[in-house]
Amino acid sequence: MNAAVSQSASPVELKPRPEAQAVPEPQTKATPALSFDGVTKRFANRTATPFTAVEGLSFDIAPGEFVSIVGPSGCGKSTVLNMTAGLDRPTEGRVALNGEAVTGPNVHVGFMLQKDLLLPWRSILRNVEFGLEARPIGKAERRERALRELARCRLQDFAHHYPFQLSGGMRQRAALARTLAIQPDVVLLDEPFSALDAQTKLLLQRSFARTIHASGVTTLLITHDLSEAVAMSDRILVMSERPGRIVEEMDLDLPHRDDPIARQALPRAREAIAHLFQSLHLAEREA
Ligand SMILES: Nc1ncnc2c1ncn2[C@@H]1O[C@H](COP(=O)(O)OP(=O)(O)O)[C@@H](O)[C@H]1O
Ligand SMILES: [Mg+2]
Structure with missing residues (x-):
């Protein structure tokens, strides 16, 4: 994974996401560890129209990559993890691990929650x-x-x-x-630090970053802590309010992959956090 310092003036590379567009991947690319292809999840409820939790999600995570998903409460972050772990099935689209469709709970995924x-x-x-x-x-x-x-x-x-x-x-x-x-090939982390005090949280983020990168495992972290997402990730996916869609993708090309505490102090990390604040605000207004 490339964590070299980028010389560009821009803090982050931003890729606007057109609505629910699955862009075909070039054939030469390595098989993603995890891929979502046009995934929509609807839940049946008491009304005639089912409730759409997430809509048209398409993204790939490369082997060894650390990706975070941020978004407002109820936008479908846990639903994304559940579909990855095979605990829930997409209504439309396909979720695949190492190119194989996920059809149920499987040995390729490790799932960690806020409670130990x-x-x-x-x-x-x-x-x-x-x-x-x-x-x-x-x-x-x-x-x-x-x-x-x-x-x-x-x-x-x-x-x-x-x-x-x-x-x-x-x-x-x-x-x-x-x-x-x-x-596991992929580790899913659903708000694993949210129940901890601020200092323990920082130390644990660093501890997790070291352990995870030493193991080389692909990681998908769900968090509503924007500093945490910037401090720990190679890439961040921003989701809108429900129905959850990916409204932005942020490539962080920041140093200190193993040291989120040092990374958070970088001016470019602070710019990225400020940008996410804005971006989530916009996402809320659009929904
Ligand atoms: N099994 C379910 N049945 C019905 N609705 C659900 C179910 N699971 C989640 N939802 C709804 O889907 C939406 C997204 O939920 P969730 O993925 O938990 O959001 P987040 O983790 O982003 O807070 C919420 O409105 C939630 O109430
Ligand atoms: Mg959740």
């Missing part, structure tokens, strides 16, 4: 092993993988502690270790 969902009666190590227990993986390999991921999340000294003995930030790191232990 660690089992309180299991040690941190046994929590990380938990996700592997449903797989045909022997005990020894399970242990080896869990210890490796705990080390990557800098929790090796806490393997035998229980969740209640850890801080909120450490618990989220343990949850990330558990997610990465299944070796």
Whole structure:
């Protein structure tokens, strides 16, 4: 992934998104880790007309890329993640992982929520092993993988502690270790830092950035924190109020991919955040 400093005067590269247009990809491009192609999701309700949650979503995420989706509450961000994880099906269009259509829950996706969902009666190590227990993986390999991921999340000294003995930030790191232990192709993060205090949040963003980039996993982060999106992402997709559409795509060519705290302090990062503020305001007014 290219995180080199761009010499251009513009803080970001902006690509206006025409309404629901699926642009054909050149044949030479590598298969995206995740692709949405003209995806619309409607939910049935008590009225005759079904409720449209998201409409005409088309985007690709390259292997190893870190993409964030920002947008107002209720614009369909969680719906996007659910369709990626195969927990929900698109009404129209296609969601694909590594070129294969998603037809249900599958082993390619790791899903992490705001709540760590660690089992309180299991040690941190046994929590990380938990996700592997449903797989045909022997005990020894399970242990080896869990210890490796705990080390990557800098929790090796806490393997035998229980969740209640850890801080909120450490618990989220343990949850990330558990997610990465299944070796997913794509990690989905739904507001994983939103329940934490401001300083823990910054430290955890940095910790996650390091761990995720060291693992090379493709990542889709949902957040309503614009600074967080700019600090952590290679690219940001901005969604409008419902029905959720992608109204803007922002390529961030900023340094400090592994250090969101340093990145946030850059003038170009601040310009990007200011631009997103404007852009979301416009998106709200259009809806
Ligand atoms: N299973 C469902 N049935 C009916 N409506 C739903 C369902 N899931 C989500 N919605 C609606 O779809 C819209 C988008 O929801 P969601 O994806 O959770 O938004 P966000 O995560 O951006 O806040 C909301 O209006 C929500 O009420
Ligand atoms: Mg949500």
